[in-house]
Amino acid sequence: MQRRDFLRLCGYSSLAMMFPGVAFAGDPPKTVSIDWKRSVVLIELRGGNDGLNTVVPYADPAYAKARPAVAIPAGDVLKLDKQFGLNPVMGAMLPAWKDGDLAIVHAVGYDHPNRSHFRGIDIWNSGSKADEMQGDGWAARVMSKAQGVPDDLLAHSIILGYDKTTAYGGFGPLYGDALRNIIMNGPDGFIREARAMKKAESQTKNPALQQVLKVQADINASGERMAELVAKAPALKGKFPKGQLGDFLQTTAKLIIAGAVVPMYKLTIDGFDTHSNQRERQDKLLTEVSEGLGALREALMAGGAWDRTLVGTYSEFGRRVSENGSKGTDHGTAAPHFLTGGKVKGGFIGAPPSLTELNDGDLVHTNDFRSLYMTMAQEWWGYSDYFLSQKGVKALGCIKA
Amino acid sequence: MLTRIALALAVLAPLSSLQALDQGEARHLLTRTGFGPTPDEIAELLPLTREQAVDAILAKNRTTNRLAPPEWCNVPLADNAAQRQAEEKSWKGLSEQERQTKSNERESRDRKRGVELKAWWYREMAATDSPLTERMVLFWHNHFTSSLTTVYDPRLMWEQDQLFRSQALGNFATLLTAIPYDPAMFIYLDSNSNINYRPNENFAREVMELFTVGEGFYTEADIKEAARSLSGYKIDEATGRPALSERFHDTEWKTVLGHKGLLDADQIMKILMEREERVAIHICEKLWQEFVSETIDAKDVYKIAAVFYKSKYDVKKAVRAVLLHPKFWDADARGTLIRSPVEMLVGTIRQLDLPVDDYAKVVEMGRALGEDILDPPNVRGWKGGSAWISTHSLLARREIFSAIAGGSLGNPNGKHRKADADTPAAGGEMAGEAMAPAAGAKDPKDKSAKDTAKDKKSDDKKADAKSEASSDKPAAGPHPDRGQWIPDARKQGTEGVQLAVHLLLPIDPVTPMDKDADLDRALKQLLTDPAYNLK
Numbered sequence: 001m002q003r004r005d006f007l008r009l010c011g012y013s014s015l016a017m018m019f020p021g022v023a024f025a026g027d028p029p030k031t032v033s034i035d036w037k038r039s040v041v042l043i044e045l046r047g048g049n050d051g052l053n054t055v056v057p058y059a060d061p062a063y064a065k066a067r068p069a070v071a072i073p074a075g076d077v078l079k080l081d082k083q084f085g086l087n088p089v090m091g092a093m094l095p096a097w098k099d100g101d102l103a104i105v106h107a108v109g110y111d112h113p114n115r116s117h118f119r120g121i122d123i124w125n126s127g128s129k130a131d132e133m134q135g136d137g138w139a140a141r142v143m144s145k146a147q148g149v150p151d152d153l154l155a156h157s158i159i160l161g162y163d164k165t166t167a168y169g170g171f172g173p174l175y176g177d178a179l180r181n182i183i184m185n186g187p188d189g190f191i192r193e194a195r196a197m198k199k200a201e202s203q204t205k206n207p208a209l210q211q212v213l214k215v216q217a218d219i220n221a222s223g224e225r226m227a228e229l230v231a232k233a234p235a236l237k238g239k240f241p242k243g244q245l246g247d248f249l250q251t252t253a254k255l256i257i258a259g260a261v262v263p264m265y266k267l268t269i270d271g272f273d274t275h276s277n278q279r280e281r282q283d284k285l286l287t288e289v290s291e292g293l294g295a296l297r298e299a300l301m302a303g304g305a306w307d308r309t310l311v312g313t314y315s316e317f318g319r320r321v322s323e324n325g326s327k328g329t330d331h332g333t334a335a336p337h338f339l340t341g342g343k344v345k346g347g348f349i350g351a352p353p354s355l356t357e358l359n360d361g362d363l364v365h366t367n368d369f370r371s372l373y374m375t376m377a378q379e380w381w382g383y384s385d386y387f388l389s390q391k392g393v394k395a396l397g398c399i400k401a
Numbered sequence: 402m403l404t405r406i407a408l409a410l411a412v413l414a415p416l417s418s419l420q421a422l423d424q425g426e427a428r429h430l431l432t433r434t435g436f437g438p439t440p441d442e443i444a445e446l447l448p449l450t451r452e453q454a455v456d457a458i459l460a461k462n463r464t465t466n467r468l469a470p471p472e473w474c475n476v477p478l479a480d481n482a483a484q485r486q487a488e489e490k491s492w493k494g495l496s497e498q499e500r501q502t503k504s505n506e507r508e509s510r511d512r513k514r515g516v517e518l519k520a521w522w523y524r525e526m527a528a529t530d531s532p533l534t535e536r537m538v539l540f541w542h543n544h545f546t547s548s549l550t551t552v553y554d555p556r557l558m559w560e561q562d563q564l565f566r567s568q569a570l571g572n573f574a575t576l577l578t579a580i581p582y583d584p585a586m587f588i589y590l591d592s593n594s595n596i597n598y599r600p601n602e603n604f605a606r607e608v609m610e611l612f613t614v615g616e617g618f619y620t621e622a623d624i625k626e627a628a629r630s631l632s633g634y635k636i637d638e639a640t641g642r643p644a645l646s647e648r649f650h651d652t653e654w655k656t657v658l659g660h661k662g663l664l665d666a667d668q669i670m671k672i673l674m675e676r677e678e679r680v681a682i683h684i685c686e687k688l689w690q691e692f693v694s695e696t697i698d699a700k701d702v703y704k705i706a707a708v709f710y711k712s713k714y715d716v717k718k719a720v721r722a723v724l725l726h727p728k729f730w731d732a733d734a735r736g737t738l739i740r741s742p743v744e745m746l747v748g749t750i751r752q753l754d755l756p757v758d759d760y761a762k763v764v765e766m767g768r769a770l771g772e773d774i775l776d777p778p779n780v781r782g783w784k785g786g787s788a789w790i791s792t793h794s795l796l797a798r799r800e801i802f803s804a805i806a807g808g809s810l811g812n813p814n815g816k817h818r819k820a821d822a823d824t825p826a827a828g829g830e831m832a833g834e835a836m837a838p839a840a841g842a843k844d845p846k847d848k849s850a851k852d853t854a855k856d857k858k859s860d861d862k863k864a865d866a867k868s869e870a871s872s873d874k875p876a877a878g879p880h881p882d883r884g885q886w887i888p889d890a891r892k893q894g895t896e897g898v899q900l901a902v903h904l905l906l907p908i909d910p911v912t913p914m915d916k917d918a919d920l921d922r923a924l925k926q927l928l929t930d931p932a933y934n935l936k
Binding site: 010116118119122126132133134141155175177178179180181182183193194196197198200201202204206207208209211212213214215218219222275276324325326 | 496497498501539550551590591601602603606607649736737738739779780781784787788790791792793796799800908913914929931932934935
């Protein structure tokens with residue numbers, strides 16, 4: 001923030017120096033904020049989840065035709081309507097669908113899609129256009145501008161699943177300035193590390209040292225706060241699946257129910273790059289996702305926190321319509337994504353993709369991926385500033401008042 | 402202008418600028434232009450005035466690397482491109498599964514080589530006699546960003562390193578002119594998919610916004626027209642570099658920043674360089690933040706920018722002007738910048754003369770600390786400065802530097818410095834395999850060092866098992882006794898501890914030193930003191 005401000009200042013002053021006598025007005029002051037009590041739980045399906053075997057267009061003959069070995073037989077599909085059904089392993093998501101708090105956004109993507117894992121997730125994380133690189137993550141851009149940071153903020157985000165592996169890579173949509181992001185595998189590790197950070201004070205006027213000490217004090221405070229929250233969290237309802245995602249969701253549920261002020265939880269489940277033997281591999285992962293989300297919903301409903309939680313999935317790309325020669329699918333483009341929470345208006349959103357009118361063998365998207373972010377930022381958090389380089393992206397209108 | 406600035410400096414500068422440096426000033430200059438000063442580096446500067454000291458540091462500049470790179474770096478670009486193409490061609494007849502296997506194999510080979518290259522660079526930084534050169538290579542790497550993750554082929558990142566190295570303190574115009582022909586950049590910013598009937602604006606946008614004039618000094622129309630001008634470059638088989646291919650080039654008239662013509666890459670770079678005032682301000686703002694302060698005073702920067710563009714973009718002149726600026730020498734300025742992870746890691750290795758057995762570990766540490774060299778987070782590079790400090794990074798810094806203090810990279814004891822890391826590459830001809838740090842290959846451990854080590858680590862075993870027989874290498878480097886101060890200080894009790902404090906920290910430690918602490922305990926405390934993050 002600080003850095004951006006003075007960069008802007010100097011930009012203007014050098015302008016002023018080159019064009020003396022011309023006045024350059026700064027941005028008009030504008031107060032924007034978010035509802036800090038509402039959490040987004042963002043789940044990255046890492047590797048590029050195959051949308052067609054997640055939300056299956058079972059009634060379209062083109063589906064089975066394109067995938068002799070990989071297609072899910074129409075009889076197995078958990079039918080949601082006359083066209084679409086869930087992968088048979090996703091039964092744990094049916095209660096949310098039936099109760100009307102699960103939305104499925106059709107064919108999410110963008111123009112000129114990129115099929116590289118790295119570049120693809122970069123575009124998704126920053127909310128940029130395909131031929132543009134934005135420095136910060138979309139959520140970081142929103143949160144670093146949000147005013148009125150509450151005193152009891154535990155963290156701007158808690159990132160589960162990148163601990164000790166990579167620093168910036170793990171931040172994803174939260175990569176940016178001056179945010180309190182906690183990367184951890186579980187609360188115990190974080191509490192231990194925060195306590196190992198010795199308390200240090202100084203009357204210094206050195207701004208760099210002040211900053212280091214301030215962040216250290218934040219860490220000390222977050223460590224203690226986390227310990228208190230975990231201690232008061234009740235036993236959870238809901239049967240969370242075994243595995244890392246289940247553990248992460250359990251931690252998330254505990255903290256949300258205990259009232260932790262954390263606008264975003266970012267979770268990752270890896271392994272969706274199913275070039276071969278897709279059915280077996282993807283089904284296993286989707287079981288975890290579905291059972292995890294089912295349990296999270298149950299736990300949060302019992303804990304009275306489902307109404308202040310919005311869960312969303314994303315992935316760097318979908319996969320090709322036709323299967324490859326290894327009973328798998330290769331990198332593709334658009335895919336459906338889930339939005340669920342106590343305030344979500346359930347049902348399908350947007351037009352389904354055509355399986356026959358393809359672009360170079362790939363689905364053409366019908367929903368802009370950034371509309372998911374507009375939904376989270378604008379509709380859910382009440383953030384009023386526009387934060388995207390692509391003009392005119394609209395929220396999906398699927399959050400109840 | 403130059404003389405006017407020189408005069409202004411002479412008038413403004415306190416008398417001390419004409420006197421020999423004191424210890425604190427020498428330390429400040431070295432830490433801001435390098436990694437972490439060693440006692441011998443400080444001693445070298447002590448008899449000199451500010452100007453002499455700055456010139457001495459600039460005079461050490463290198464344009465080539467000192468240590469031999471991994472062997473595969475020596476394959477000519479064109480051969481490398483041909484090899485990769487041949488590989489891909491040979492996959493054509495294979496089944497999908499076999500093709501996938503082949504491509505996975507190549508990816509894992511590239512990944513392994515990527516780590517080798519990163520490890521080599523850390524080793525070079527630790528061994529160099531010109532830390533400023535390395536800082537400038539890092540500076541250009543962070544300015545003209547490309548990343549291994551996107552580029553895939555490490556050979557191309559090596560080529561880019563060589564470009565940055567050759568112009569580290571050289572000429573910005575030369576650097577900028579070469580950038581459209583840099584094969585790594587070509588891939589990183591999608592120039593390979595910029596063709597006449599479907600222009601890709603990525604490179605055109607970044608070359609204006611980030612590399613030259615900066616945001617606000619061009620229009621969207623300029624970008625569109627520049628992208629069309631830059632279309633149709635393809636890798637030329639004869640050189641392995643991008644060259645104009647008429648078939649894919651947009652041959653219509655374009656207008657960029659008011660210049661109309663049948664423009665191509667060379668002309669776009671020329672048009673941008675003609676915006677000399679703006680380009681110079683942009684670069685000098687970054688140099689100011691790199692070396693002096695995060696807070697920019699437009700007047701200060703403008704003076705330096707004038708030196709820069711009047712010298713036709715001589716980087717050395719700009720850096721010299723930055724380093725001789727009175728604000729650089731302000732006593733209150735000491736310790737007001739945040740050190741980057743690389744500066745801390747390499748600084749610690751140099752100052753404590755750590756016998757690093759495997760630089761891949763250092764690569765991993767840098768990555769965990771948020772600075773995975775050759776893999777910047779995005780095209781803007783690392784934000785640097787105060788952005789290095791976050792909840793996550795401070796926890797990571799505490800953990801990693803406690804581990805280093807506990808011996809995770811070897812014990813601080815100069816006597817047992819490993820021999821071969823300091824062996825220079827002979828006269829530009831890089832030595833062969835024995836010197837090339839192949840991935841996984843560990844350097845020999847000094848037995849006696851190990852036996853006396855208090856904090857033996859289990860990975861020593863691994864290192865021994867894989868060690869190569871190269872202990873016959875001569876021990877003579879530029880600083881064979883870089884770590885001698887440690888055993889010396891260890892004998893001196895409280896005074897030795899004070900010496901360590903002044904060497905390792907730019908300001909007083911936040912946590913007061915225990916009066917009875919021995920040197921080894923003091924070092925552990927200093928490496929995790931909040932002030933260790935500062936320069």
